[in-house]
Amino acid sequence: MDIQFLGATGTVTGSKYLVAVDGLRVLVDCGLFQGYKTLRLRNWEPLPVSPATLDAVVLTHAHLDHSGYLPLLVRDGFRGKVYCTAATRDLCHLLLPDSGRLLEEEAGYANRHATSKHTPALPLYSEADAVRALRTLVPVDFGHVLKLSHDLSIEFRRAGHILGAAMLRIQHQGQVLTFSGDLGRLHDPLMMPPAPIEETDYLVLESTYGDRCHAADDPIATLGKLIRDTTAHGGVVIIPSFAVGRAQEVLYYIHQLKQRGEIPSVLPVYLNSPMATEATAIFQRHRHDHLLSAKETDAVCHAARIVTTVEESIALNRSRAPKVIIAASGMATGGRVLHHLAAFAPDARNTIVFAGFQAGGTRGAALVGGAPNIKIFGEYVPVRAKVVQMDNLSAHADQQEILTWLGNFKRPPRMTYLTHGEPSAADALRLRIEERYKWPCRVPQYRDREDLR
Missing domain, CATH: 3.40.50.10890 (Rossmann fold)
Known part of the structure; x- marks a missing residue:
């Protein structure tokens, strides 16, 4: 099994991870890059892997930095299924067409008022592209083990954060790779807390608030x-x-x-x-x-x-x-x-x-x-x-909440990869995990590939 980091490195957006195992290619999350123009331009570049060669996509949740690239993926040749929880499916039915509609409106405004350097200004994708992408969504229950092949399975566990948000545990021949997705708060008034995880061989962990704690004020x-x-x-x-x-x-x-x-x-x-x-x-x-x-x-x-x-x-x-x-x-x-x-x-x-x-x-x-x-x-x-x-x-766990959640592990992962954070946040969390738990941690760069053995 190997993993390539195609987004959410050095930034909190553009979440995409390519997992390859036994000839299968699975994309975990399919998000848009947002924020700085240098990041947003990546949305216009060809994906480092051909969409037609992907066997499946699995979403942690519906926010556009995790799901918003799906219309492009389908438009450019992806013909597989996109697995997610039922609530994530319903939210994608809302978010993706709206995203396409807004992109079309922004391009139209730019053309009418000549505010773009491009003639004509074009949307990244259209509402019609987004509607086509919705046909690929397949709901999976929390706790259900999805079998993608005889030896490859994926389990969805609650991550808190927003409605339908999931952690993903990918298992192959006894080896486990866990994606935290976006971890929710431990005491959120609306959402359930992230489910405890006791062991995994490899962990991909978000670090949005890895360098700070939320204010204690009510x-x-x-x-x-x-x-x-x-x-x-x-x-x-x-x-x-x-x-x-x-x-x-x-x-x-x-x-x-x-x-x-x-x-x-x-x-x-x-x-x-x-x-x-x-x-x-x-x-x-x-x-x-x-x-x-x-x-x-x-x-x-x-x-x-x-x-x-x-x-x-x-x-x-x-x-x-x-x-x-x-x-x-x-x-x-x-x-x-x-x-x-x-x-x-x-x-x-x-x-x-x-x-x-x-x-x-x-x-x-x-x-x-x-x-x-x-x-x-x-x-x-x-x-x-x-x-x-x-x-x-915020819907994200802060540094202390992440460390508390990690305390559920009975043994350290072989490697913890810190993603979905600005460089300072990811590195601060790396240091705290190494100091408190003595775990090996790494902050991957864009397009890094790791062989998980």
């Missing part, structure tokens, strides 16, 4: 104070949020704050993301995959007014009355939140709250880093609003 109290302080001065709170996972958690907290009387029950809260609205409905359908009761799930679904039309979205920007607007995307890379940032970022009364990690090269990272202006739709927008990053709203 996120409900922190969010409540931000909302109270901003709206008391006539301001608007903008929350760029990942449509899957973070939007539902933010809605849950806002419901709690109103129930406790910590923010006014009449304060308008808007969910301006058709995708997040549909994701919340999927959250309701997959109640066995999260911790909320039926009553709590229903409350989350009704915690905000749903904005469905473009006209309603535009109207939110015209009104300067105090309110909370939750809109995708979580790193401000696209979507309706860009229009809200353009409208409200220049006003010092307003607050922009980021609910999770911001990859380098994104608008979110620039805003959190204190950028005095940001480029939106080809124009620079001054940033006078207060910008806050709430790391304790």
Whole structure:
């Protein structure tokens, strides 16, 4: 068995791992690179392995940095099956066509307004490409052992993180290779904790927060104070949020704050993301995959007014009355939140709250880093609003939570490969694992290949 690292090295995006064994080629995750242009350009390069030669794809979860390359893979010749959990399948049915539609809209805007160096500007893939890719998805239950050949099997175990997220244990002739996927929090209010793993021969481990720990503050109290302080001065709170996972958690907290009387029950809260609205409905359908009761799930679904039309979205920007607007995307890379940032970022009364990690090269990272202006739709927008990053709203386990999860192992892996992190985060986690557990660790580079013997 060998593994080649085709993404999520030196960055948190572009997750792709090629596992080759006994003549079979399996791609674990199929994600888009996001953030810096040098990374995004990789999406346009031919994949280092021909899609037609792949026998199967296995997804850890639905976020686009893990699934968003699938439309290209299918368009370029992949004819196998894509295995994932049922919730991941349902979320991909939502996320992938939306991604294609947004790419087409961005290319159309660039052509109409001549904002691209390319003539014509083309989308990376289309909505039709994404719809075709959905036909390849095959759901697999948690705990089920999927047999890809007589000697090769894959088991899905809960990773927490978001609805349907899985760890993958690939077994071949007694040898086990485990992919952590994106590990969730140990005490998340919505998602179940990552399942304990007691042994594996090789471990591919995420390191998004490998160099830091989340704030110990109560996120409900922190969010409540931000909302109270901003709206008391006539301001608007903008929350760029990942449509899957973070939007539902933010809605849950806002419901709690109103129930406790910590923010006014009449304060308008808007969910301006058709995708997040549909994701919340999927959250309701997959109640066995999260911790909320039926009553709590229903409350989350009704915690905000749903904005469905473009006209309603535009109207939110015209009104300067105090309110909370939750809109995708979580790193401000696209979507309706860009229009809200353009409208409200220049006003010092307003607050922009980021609910999770911001990859380098994104608008979110620039805003959190204190950028005095940001480029939106080809124009620079001054940033006078207060910008806050709430790391304790992240869906990723932090350094200490990762180390605690590793404490379940009864014996060390032969090698632990640290991926899905910025270089400083991956190396910091490598050092901590070596110091605490004395395990051998490695931080692979892009396109590195390892022979697992």
